[in-house]
């Protein structure tokens with residue numbers, strides 16, 4: 001098995017080489033023009049990275065943007081599998097990521113060999129795989145989904161075919177409940193969405209009876225049972241923007257609140273609490289690896305750079321392209337800075 005490579009740069013600049021008075025935002029802007037780069041950011045990135053990105057979105061929006069861009073360089077501010085998706089759909093572009101160590105607990109939970117055995121044990125099943133996985137696992141799947149298109153895609157699959165869903169068991173269980181489909185689930189979880197406490201959420205709701213709860217489907221069922229709205233990051237953002245309510249409890253990674261406060265500054269957003277009642281439990285440690293300094297350095301160094309062996313890329317691209325073909329038409333992007 002040949003893995004995706006994240007190439008470092010020989011003789012690369014490091015954080016020690018950055019002058020303390022350097023205007024990083026201005027320098028990133030200069031490099032963006034000089035290198036004909038597009039900066040894509042996920043909603044879980046720090047506000048300062050979201051603010052300088054050309055486009056901020058959920059996993060589906062970002063995949064579509066990466067497939068459609070005319071830029072020479074894609075700077076992907078998210079986690080590593082997102083950069084891989086950009087390279088899979090745009091192989092002629094240079095794809096850089098700020099930190100090669102920005103992984104994902106879902107990807108880690110689902111190693112290619114174990115997934116291959118899982119498929120072999122269920123030969124009559126359709127393998128529907130969440131985009132939060134490696135290129136190798138994508139290549140072993142029939143169709144990729146994100147949290148915003150999974151239900152639409154599953155409803156298009158032949159009703160008599162059982163489904164294997166990997167790697168997020170909470171998202172899979174939510175989709176099985178919604179669609180009534182027979183689904184065998186891989187036992188992975190997102191470490192961020194597992195931290196919310198039902199008991200503390202009920203206490204917070206009691207103190208704020210008018211607050212609406214918006215939750216990501218990576219949350220366990222006990223949390224989703226209290227939600228007024230369940231959806232992808234973009235769907236949650238659209239819900240809080242359109243809702244007449246003034247107060248919201250947000251059960252997903254809290255950096256998305258940055259966009260909510262920009263979109264509807266008069267509304268109040270509370271983070272869903274963890275078991276100790278504190279609301280700082282849900283920061284994604286992988287997303288947090290990216291900093292403005294590292295965005296600047298990855299553009300300067302053209303590294304860490306994603307490279308994928310062509311046969312693996314083509315095999316991973318097929319189920320990803322199937323996803324793009326089976327998704328609902330693109331909605332109007334709410335946070336496009338382009």
Ligand code: 13P
Nearest residue numbers: 058059060146147232233
């Ligand atoms: P979406 O932005 O597609 O909802 O994904 C959430 C997530 O956990 C990304 O890692």
Ligand code: SF4
Nearest residue numbers: 079104105190192284
């Ligand atoms: Fe992975 Fe969860 Fe972090 Fe998203 S929030 S990158 S699913 S660990």
